[in-house]
Amino acid sequence: MTVAQQAPPAEIEEPTSAPALRNGRWAGYWHVLLARMRELQREPEVVFWVFGFPILLALGLGIAFRNKPADLTNIAIIDSAGAQDALAGIEHSPGQAKIHAQVLDSATALKGLRLGKFDMVVEPDGKAGFRYHYDPARPESVLSHAEVDDVLQAAAGRKDPVPTTSIANSEPGSRYIDFLIPGLLGMNLMNSGMWGIGFALVDMRQRKLLKRFVATPMRRGDFLMALASSRLVLMFIEVALLLGFGVLFFHMRVLGSYLSILFLGAVGAVAFGGIGLLTASRAQKIESVSGLINLVMMPMWIFSGVFFSYERFPAVVIPFIKALPLTALNDALRATILEGASLASQSGQLLVLILWGGISFVLAVRWFRWT
């Protein structure tokens, strides 16, 4: 029994001065979103890491791995009877532009092979045949072996039983940069989702700003929604910048609809926002959350096919790789951007993203510490 059960609770008294304003239901949401966007815009480092860095990365990697003519094969022919015939055969072959051959004495030629200067050494056996010295462990040596053999056989008069034609395929859509840009987009959505939500929240918790906010009548759900919304606004800019850059600078072709790409971007941004929220749910210090965020992101940088295809990993781990959220996002973005796949065909990937985001969000809300 308490005293207050007898006495009526205190009435809400008239304010001491007439209120100048009356806020609507969503005033808090809009102001948090506005404040968040202002803070981001006023933080030059953030602008660089979110927008500038991915473009620099695309530019650097796009130039480094731009499509060059296939490398020249460097070979040596050991100076003996038949060497000049071999040289002539190579120089007059239709594919001679790809093979650079020179005649050298045996010792120099074999030393050059060992040092990697030559991809292979051709040694005439004196009976109109050749011996090939090559290194089966070096891809370019194996390639060279096949090419040179082909040329020499053709020069000696081999007739191919089936006529074949080769078509060079380095059109936009199949180049490295085309593979790279959707991967960078996915990675960027992960980075900025994790940092933009996870880091920002722990920073606010450490500064006791979260505690100060919950000391007001602020709706906590609105606050988290405003943070997520700020991610969506940024996502829009990130997608537009990176794709626009790919299209303008690398003449990338976007086959899928922009609406589908934005939808995937939004699902990705929100899913990683949820994971970011989970990483930030308890950490008290920005140092500890930084470690956590890197721990979560590191496997995905490596396995999720940002810079190279994850198909290179052993088949047993591929199902696990495909279950990672960034793999799902990258696969869906690539299929949509490069192949024009429909959203419906990406429902598996979308499901993976929604599950990661949804489960993280539920756990985060349960564990989240405001103070």
Place this chain on the structure above:
Amino acid sequence: MAPAIECRNLRKTYDGKLEAVSGLSLEIQPGECFGLLGPNGAGKTTTIEILEGLLAPTAGEVKILGHTWQDNPRELRERLGISLQETRLSEKLSVRETIELFASFYCQPRSASEVMEQMQLTEKADAWVGKLSGGQRQRLAVATALVGNPKILFLDEPTTGLDPQSRRQLWEIVRHFQQSGGTVLLTTHYMDEAERLCNRLAIVDHGVIIAEGTPADLIDRLGGHHVVEFSVTGNGNGQGVETWRTLPGVESVRDEDGLFSLNVREPHRTIPALLEVVDQQKAALLHLTTRQASLEDVFVNLTGRHLREG
């Protein structure tokens, strides 16, 4: 009318071991300015954060404006203004933007311009929070508490680390809020602040209230309103506290490494007698001052420690 703030047998244990608050009860009437005074680590912040509904007590009950924190926390928060001990507001937002952000959380806030005017922040309206001085930041923190037009203002060590001028500015703001009918609960470890601002105060030590009353009451309980402090050569030749205790008008004596302080009722009767004793002992006075008794004396008398010693 229900008390503005009421709590009974408040307890808070951290991790089941450290008892920060151990059975604390308070009743603060509307319109009062109430101070929680005590050294660092006394449990002031834990207490005020429980009252603010930011920490759950381990035991005990809290009522704010007649409501518990379980009733309708959001409704209650509409009527409270809170300034935490240390909040680092976003540095890249301007003063106006920060106040408007906080205003947006309340149903019927005051206008940002009016609050800035009152807090003398109008000049800094468009300056980023990162560029403000300590005093300006503290005024901004109080501005974010006042913008919701609260009935009760909670201030946790509002003037710690401020220069004297900034402290006086803040005192003015608190007085103004109280004069317009608001209730204030503040914590401080500054005696002068408590004496000047608070109608009533509670001295807190080790999580319990060791004395409560108006500043004048508490000083009265010392027995004497005046303090005579002195030291003599040879520490009074081994003369203990007892010699000085028997001087006329002395209520109590403290010996702090040879510096004696006497709580006295009438210094004009005590001091001549004191000089006479010193003379008889052929000792010499090294130091002699008299002053009004303060809350610091109350605290030292109650705990044997100075406030700042913690």
